[in-house]
Amino acid sequence: MDVNMLIYLGLAVLAVIALVLVYFLASFFSLWLQALFSKASVSIFQLLGMRLRKVNPRMIVEARILSVKAGIPVETNLLEAHYMSGGNVLRVVQAIIAANKANINLSFTESAAIDLAGRNVLEAVQMSVNPKVITTPRVSAVALDGIQLQAITRITVRASIRKLVGGAGEETVIARVGEGIVSSIGSAKTHKQVLENPNMISKKVLASGLDAGTAFEILSIDIADVDVGSNIGAILETDRAEADKKIAQAKAEERRAMAAAAEQEMKAKVVEMQAKVVEAEAQVPLAMAEALRSGHLGVMDYYSMQNIKADTQMRTQISGGTEKDSGHK
Helix, strand or coil: CHHHHHHHHHHHHHHHHHHHHHHHHHHHHHHHHHHHHCCCCCCHHHHHHHHHCCCCHHHHHHHHHHHHHCCCCCCHHHHHHHHHCCCCHHHHHHHHHHHHHCCCCCCHHHHHHHHHCCCCHHHHHHHHHCCEEEECCCEEEECCCCEEEEEEEEEEEEECHHHCCCCECHHHHHHHHHHHHHHHHHHCCCHHHHHHCCHHHHHHHHCCCCCCCECEEEEEEEEEEEEEEEEHHHHHHHHHHHHHHHHHHHHHHHHHHHHHHHHHHHHHHHHHHHHHHHHHHHHHHHHHHHHHHHCCCCHHHHHHHHHHHHHHHHHHHHCCCCCCCCCCC
């Protein structure tokens, strides 16, 4: 009885395995048949391995068929490896097909490397065949005569397949062209010279080799529009004059404050001297009294001095002066 149970259990396990195999074979049969009739053979075991490795079998088979039909067969292992690396398998295959049709030498390995670098390799191949036109934003620059000019340019670029990995993008090209425009306009003697010959900007910019280190080759730079802006030179001169005026006013105010301080200092000295004079005059009666007591000054001498003083005051009043003018209070 135990032996029969073991036999039944073994048969059940075999049946389950057979069902699983039939399920897998049925799920892969359409893909296998599609690859077989497309002469891009992929075995059942390869399809099963893809499922176990968590690779999308349909994508791999479609990419394999596409490459074979284009006459550039790519091995299944290479397609799987690129898929597992996080690349876009179909786009890479489409890129090498497009490059082959355009007589551009591009292998699957190079295309996969460009794709893994984050570049759209198919778009790059298409741009190599059909150059792209990049319109720059409005760039402002000032000529030597102080007039501002605003220019818009259109840059025709072609992708360089060999420079895609490690090469700078469109933003760098636009920034370099903008820098070249500013330099070209800034070196012009007058703004009229630029307006009369806008081609001088594109010639100078092209001669600067702005596409060095980028993933593109600049074919042409065309000036789409040039507008006259503000008179920056006049604005700067006005601002400078206003600044000089404020500086002069500040210095004048400083000198006025210093003069006022000096005047106040002189007034303080005058008051101090007047106070000393008053103090000295107050000492005169005391000194005279002391002289009378000590006998150094006689009474007749004192009366004579008083008469002289009264005579001086009278003459001052007759001449129209005052006591203040004569220096006495």
